[in-house]
Amino acid sequence: MSNTxxxxxxxxxxxxxxxxxxxxxxxxxxxxxxFEEQLYYLFLTTAMPGTMHQAVGQEAVAVGVVSAxxxxxxxxxxxxxxxxxxxxxxxxxxxxxxMFAKQEGSCRGMGGSMHLTDxxxxxxxxxxxxxxxxxxxxxxxxxxxVRGSGQVAVSFFGDGAVNEGIFHEALNMAALWNxxxxxxxxxxxxALSMTVAESSAVPDLASRACAYGMPSLRVDGNDVxxxxxxxxxxxxxxxxxxxxxxxxxxxxxIRGHARFEAAGYRPSEEVxxxxxxxxxxxxxxxxxxxxxxxxxxxxxxxxxxxxxxEDAIEYAQSCTDVQAEDYLSYITAEN
Amino acid sequence: MRQLSQAAAIREGxxxxxxxxxxxxxxxxxxxxxxxxxxxxxxxxxxxxxxxVWDTPISEAGFTGLGIGAALTGLRPIVEYQYLDFIFCxxxxxxxxxxxxxxxxxxxxxxxxxxxxxxxxxGRGAQHSQSVEAWFMHTPGMKVVLPSTPYDAKxxxxxxxxxxxxxxxxxxxxxxxxxxxxxxxxLSDTAIQAIGTDVPEESYAIPLGTADIKRQGSDxxxxxxxxxxxxxxxxxxxxxxxxxxxxxxxxRSLAPLDVATIAASIAKTNHVVVVSEDVxxxxxxxxxxxxxxxxCFYDLEAPVQRVAAAxxxxxxxxxxxxxxxxxxxxxxAAVRRVLSI
Numbered sequence: 001m002s003n004t005x006x007x008x009x010x011x012x013x014x015x016x017x018x019x020x021x022x023x024x025x026x027x028x029x030x031x032x033x034x035f036e037e038q039l040y041y042l043f044l045t046t047a048m049p050g051t052m053h054q055a056v057g058q059e060a061v062a063v064g065v066v067s068a069x070x071x072x073x074x075x076x077x078x079x080x081x082x083x084x085x086x087x088x089x090x091x092x093x094x095x096x097x098x099m100f101a102k103q104e105g106s107c108r109g110m111g112g113s114m115h116l117t118d119x120x121x122x123x124x125x126x127x128x129x130x131x132x133x134x135x136x137x138x139x140x141x142x143x144x145x146v147r148g149s150g151q152v153a154v155s156f157f158g159d160g161a162v163n164e165g166i167f168h169e170a171l172n173m174a175a176l177w178n179x180x181x182x183x184x185x186x187x188x189x190x191a192l193s194m195t196v197a198e199s200s201a202v203p204d205l206a207s208r209a210c211a212y213g214m215p216s217l218r219v220d221g222n223d224v225x226x227x228x229x230x231x232x233x234x235x236x237x238x239x240x241x242x243x244x245x246x247x248x249x250x251x252x253x254i255r256g257h258a259r260f261e262a263a264g265y266r267p268s269e270e271v272x273x274x275x276x277x278x279x280x281x282x283x284x285x286x287x288x289x290x291x292x293x294x295x296x297x298x299x300x301x302x303x304x305x306x307x308x309x310e311d312a313i314e315y316a317q318s319c320t321d322v323q324a325e326d327y328l329s330y331i332t333a334e335n
Numbered sequence: 336m337r338q339l340s341q342a343a344a345i346r347e348g349x350x351x352x353x354x355x356x357x358x359x360x361x362x363x364x365x366x367x368x369x370x371x372x373x374x375x376x377x378x379x380x381x382x383x384x385x386x387x388v389w390d391t392p393i394s395e396a397g398f399t400g401l402g403i404g405a406a407l408t409g410l411r412p413i414v415e416y417q418y419l420d421f422i423f424c425x426x427x428x429x430x431x432x433x434x435x436x437x438x439x440x441x442x443x444x445x446x447x448x449x450x451x452x453x454x455x456x457x458g459r460g461a462q463h464s465q466s467v468e469a470w471f472m473h474t475p476g477m478k479v480v481l482p483s484t485p486y487d488a489k490x491x492x493x494x495x496x497x498x499x500x501x502x503x504x505x506x507x508x509x510x511x512x513x514x515x516x517x518x519x520x521x522l523s524d525t526a527i528q529a530i531g532t533d534v535p536e537e538s539y540a541i542p543l544g545t546a547d548i549k550r551q552g553s554d555x556x557x558x559x560x561x562x563x564x565x566x567x568x569x570x571x572x573x574x575x576x577x578x579x580x581x582x583x584x585x586x587r588s589l590a591p592l593d594v595a596t597i598a599a600s601i602a603k604t605n606h607v608v609v610v611s612e613d614v615x616x617x618x619x620x621x622x623x624x625x626x627x628x629x630x631c632f633y634d635l636e637a638p639v640q641r642v643a644a645a646x647x648x649x650x651x652x653x654x655x656x657x658x659x660x661x662x663x664x665x666x667x668a669a670v671r672r673v674l675s676i
Contacts, residue, residue, distance in 0.1 A: 074408060108441025117440040124407050125440060129431050135397045136432065139404020139412075146360060146386055147409060166427075169397025176392070330438040331475055333445050333499035 009277045012223050012286035019292055023301065025067055025224050026287065029059040029280045030305035031092065032083035038309050039082075039099060039113075043259055049101055052113040053080040057222075057254035060279035061186045062087040064227025064249070065154060068235055074122040074140045075154045076133030079114045080186075081126035084156055090118040096312035102319035109322035110330055122151075130191075131157060131164030134183065138170040141181035141244070152238045154182045154231075160191025162205050171246065175212035180238035182231060183246045186221065188253035193265040206248035214246055221249030222279040225286075252277070336533035340512030344485035344534050345451075346375050348492035349413060351538045353383055356411065359496055362389045362398045363415030372417045373453055373511055399425035399450070403433050406446040411496055416452035419467045419505065426470075433501040434476030449495045451504035453511070455562055455612060456660045461648035464656070466613035468560075471503045472589045472622060478543055479589040481505040483564040484531025485512070487587055490541030498543060507561040507612075526566045526663055544591035548600070552582035555670055556600040558623060559610035560586060563642075563661060567610055570666045581670065589619060598630050605636040608669045610661055615643035640669040 014022055036056055042048040055062070058080075066075065066087035077084040085095055090106055098105030099113060106118050114128040124140060127133035137155030144151040161167055162185060174181045185205050189196055196203045209216030215237070219226045227249050234245035252274035256263035263271075287293045293301075339347065353359045361376060361383075367390035370377030380388040391398040395416060402412035416422045422429065429450065436444045456464040471479050478500050482488035488506070495502040509524045530549065549564060550571050559567040564585045571581035582600050586592055601607055607627055611619040620641040627639050645659045 076404075105441065107439060107443065110441040111439040115439040117436075117443055119407075119440075119443050124404070125436060125444060127432060129427055132400070132427055132432055135400020135428065136404040136407065138397075139401035139406070140408045141404070142389075142401055143405040143408040143410050146405070151408075153404070166396050166400065169392070169394035170400060172392060173394065173397055173401060177389075327438060330442040332478070333437060333442075 007273050007277050008220055008222065009282065011289045012225050012283045014225065014286040014290045014292055017225060021067065022287060022292060025063050025228070026280070026283055026298070027301050027305055028063045028067070028087055029224065029283065030302055031308060032059045032062060032086040033280060034305050034309040035082055035086060035092065035095070038313060042313070048099055050112050051259050053258050054255040055080045055083040055253070057274065057278065058186055058188055058251045059083050060224035060283070061184065061221045061227055061249040061251055062156070064224040065156070065184055065231045068228045068231035069152060069154065072122055073152045073154065073235070074124050074137070075156065076124050076137040077116070077126040077156050078130070078133060078158060079126065079128035080158070081114070081116055085116045085118065085123055088118070088121045088123045090116065090121050090123055092308055092312040093315045094118065096316035097319045100316040100319065101322050102316060103322055103326065104319040108326065108330070110327060131161035131166045133157060134161065134167055135170040138174050138179060138181050141174065141179040142177070144180055150239060152180045152182060152235050154184060156184045156186060158191065159185060159187040159189065159196050159205060160194070160199065162208060163199055171209070171212050171214060171244070174244040175214045178241060178243035181244040182234045182238060183244065185246070185248040187248050187250050190253055190257070190266070192257045206246060209246040214244055216246035216248065218248040218250060221251030222277050222282060224279060224283055251279070337536060338532045339485045339534040341482065341485045341488045341506070342373065342375055342511040344489040345492050345506065346377070347534070348489040349376070349496070350379065350382070352493055352496045353379070353387065358409060359411045359413065360387045360389065360405065361413050361415065362391055362402050364391055364393055364417050366390060366415050371415060373508070376415065395421050395424035396428050399428040400432065402448050403428060403436070403446055406448040407436070407444055411447045413449040413451060413496065416450065418463050419452040419454040420462050420465055422450065422452065422467060429471070429501070430474050434474045437476060437500070445499045446501050447499045448501045449492070449504050450501065451506065453506045453508045455507040455509055456649050456656050457508045458651070458653055458656060460651040464649040466611070466644070468503065468505050468589060469613050469618045469622070472619060476501065477590060478502040479505065480543055481560045481587065481589065483510065483561050483585050483587070485534050486531035487541060487547065487585070489534055490539050491543065491587060493538060494540045494543050497540065502543070505561065509562050524562060524565070526569045528565050528568050530568070541587070543588045544593055545588070546584050546586045546593035546596040548582060548596065549585050550581065550583040552580040552604065554580045554604055555582070555606040555608065555674055556597070556604045557581055557583045557608045557610060557666070557670065558586060558597060559583065560589070560619070561612060563610040563612050566661065566663050566666055570663055570670060573667065574670060579670070579674065592626065594626060594630055597627065601627065601631040602634050605634055606673045607635065608640045608642065608666065608673055610642045610666055612644055612660060614646050615641060616646045618643055637673050637675065640673045642666050642669045
């Protein structure tokens with residue numbers, strides 16, 4: 001399969017899907033988008049410390065995958081992980097407080113944007129060394145098997161991560177032992193400045209699964225239902241003891257790699273074309289086309305998502321600043 | 336009391352923990368049907384089955400990561416490296432992931448993980464002989480444990496398994512006291528003392544971070560780990576014949592380090608020699624000297640002497656390996672220097 005999948009702009013086909021699920025997906029994608037848009041503004045005004053990596057334009061992958069999982073299924077995320085956390089129901093207030101380095105943050109202000117974690121929600125961690133979460137999710141899958149918990153473990157990673165050796169080591173073991181794991185390549189087409197074609201000898205990334213006898217497929221990563229369906233099938237197989245699946249979701253990173261990185265290495269026509277394939281707008285069009293929701297209802301959901309982020313910011317700003325020596329409690333666990 | 340080799344003592348500690356805690360699993364190369372390259376895990380596959388004893392592919396980074404993921408989700412994995420030299424394949428997983436996840440998650444995650452394997456110079460050339468502990472002593476978030484006797488090995492491995500942090504458990508090939516199935520004859524060393532070989536059959540735990548005074552003395556303190564502890568003891572015995580009384584301390588764990596026991600000894604002897612098999616530059620011995628200077632400077636009557644491996648990859652030729660690794664003669668000379676005798 002070529003890497004230049006046609007950029008689809010058509011409405012997401014919502015036929016036959018549960019209305020509540022569809023509206024929830026819409027809301028989650030909006031929350032993820034608004035969370036990052038507000039972060040961008042907050043960084044501009046220097047109200048927020050640190051750095052961040054935006055997944056604007058990629059929300060359908062996080063929401064499509066997680067909406068097909070059970071609440072106790074586990075995920076690992078990456079440096080570009082806000083949307084995964086939103087999808088996994090990590091409280092927005094906890095996430096925002098973490099961004100502001102507050103004691104009430106999801107990681108008590110010790111992790112920051114690149115390490116959001118919430119064990120209550122099955123969010124095992126955001127691992128910001130490219131590819132490093134892949135074996136950790138695989139270990140969670142092995143653990144689910146040993147404990148007989150019936151859980152599935154999902155690892156999100158980018159197109160750059162498939163060229164780390166750890167990708168090979170982990171997928172080989174998962175396939176060898178039929179572990180209940182799902183691997184999601186969020187192919188946003190750029191590893192910082194490097195395109196997939198410039199960094200992978202075979203740019204059809206899903207095809208790598210054949211080396212492990214693992215089923216794989218490429219889906220339109222800006223079609224939240226396509227992602228959801230693929231993940232649902234993979235989770236069913238995993239829970240049935242039939243082993244792991246590799247899913248390549250083709251999407252696009254609308255912003256630069258990090259914070260204010262301008263991404264001048266991309267043709268502006270390409271960026272503009274992908275902006276018109278916005279996954280949130282494609283879902284909205286699908287909802288309208290099938291009469292599942294009217295414009296007023298969608299606008300109300302948009303307003304709710306914006307209000308939720310506004311509340312989270314207000315809450316975070318009212319939280320307690322991390323004290324300089326707080327870290328001393330977190331270096332090692334004392335039994 | 337019953338005598339055990341160090342290999343058998345480590346094995347017994349692991350087996351006893353696996354019997355009483357179903358969350359303890361093993362991962363590593365040849366740990367199952369082969370029983371481990373140094374025979375530590377023999378018969379465990381038969382007793383505990385393939386869901387708890389995982390024979391892995393040669394994928395050190397990968398199976399270390401699997402251990403971390405399993406540790407984060409309710410298991411207590413023990414990850415074996417066939418030689419500790421191979422842990423460097425997994426440095427990102429150990430240093431960036433396992434060691435940091437507790438802090439990164441604000442204390443919400445724990446990674447109860449034991450990373451264990453053999454090290455030490457035994458004529459195998461540069462990539463199967465080095466001592467790795469300094470790399471991990473340098474890694475906050477990790478504990479580093481090094482047993483020198485069978486008794487300590489059993490009590491420490493049990494504590495390591497029960498600990499909620501990633502623990503590097505360093506074993507020395509020459510101290511195993513048992514033949515490796517691939518290697519034929521048992522490895523040994525003439526300096527190895529018959530100490531701590533009485534090993535109780537019942538389970539017991541030695542708290543991590545507690546040093547042990549292996550020999551009481553009043554003139555000089557020698558701090559040493561693993562094989563070097565045995566060489567230090569043989570030097571202490573020789574010097575006793577000359578009327579020099581050496582106290583020999585085994586820290587047993589470098590992180591955390593039992594500074595109180597070391598400081599109390601130095602307050603008494605006022606003279607210190609530190610001995611470690613890893614290289615001297617930015618090594619364990621360097622850190623111990625710095626720690627002693629921080630805590631005990633005004634108790635010292637002479638500069639701390641250190642004895643450590645030369646700053647070189649370990650050469651194969653036996654004569655060169657002996658030259659690089661601290662020998663009894665080097666330790667004896669350091670004691671004489673510190674005492675100006």
